[in-house]
Amino acid sequence: MPDDPKAEARDDLDADAVHAREWRLQEGARAAHRQCDPPDGDARALRYRLIARALDREPQDSLPSNFAYAQAQRIAALVAERRRADARFIRRLRWAFALGYGGAIAVAALVFRDELSAWLAAPAVAGVLGSPWLLAGLGCAAIVSVLQVGAWRGMRR
Structure with missing residues (x-):
């Protein structure tokens, strides 16, 4: 029996086959970048080649010496602000309930005067x-x- 097109379609949907094909594209793009081959027309290979170029470059800037301390201070400030916001919300919620209960009592007192x-x-x-x-x-x-x-x-x- 000749080649079954449905079998090829099933292979296209097979996760292992897709994974292997993507792996080959990535590795081919990395090898082409390292050998300075001219880029070909495959869009996915060009994207992988851009990623390979970015991975081969040195980082632009290094982290500041107090990076961890600055991040901890920033997070502590965010947590403190969140606590203040939560406290304001609870305070306003209590006032809203108090006013609601007071209004309900006042209306009931007027109705059943x-x-x-x-x-x-x-x-x-x-x-x-x-x-x-x-x-x-x-x-x-x-x-x-x-x-x-x-x-x-x-x-x-």
Whole structure:
């Protein structure tokens, strides 16, 4: 049976064959560059030849003596700026939540104003609101929230 064109097409798609062909092109371009042969018309071979020429050249500039230190300082500055940006974002997010909750409470108080005033006027509720225990409970809640904010600030440092 004569040559099967489908078999050649399968060979073109074979990864090993493609890899071997590219390897031959690269090595041929490197050898042609080193022997100073004139370039031929294959575009891939010309690209590989440019790469071979670049690899044979000495580096243009050397790194400064404090390159690692400068890079570490630059990265440290980026990290510090990122932390500041994150802190600003969290602060703004807290304010947005506080305003949102406050607005929701204000709207609910306006909508249920009559029901709320009737509930507050009830003798049982009025007795609880006038009690010193409510003031003690609110004071405890305030102390706990102040301590919690202090703990959060301590964890960030």
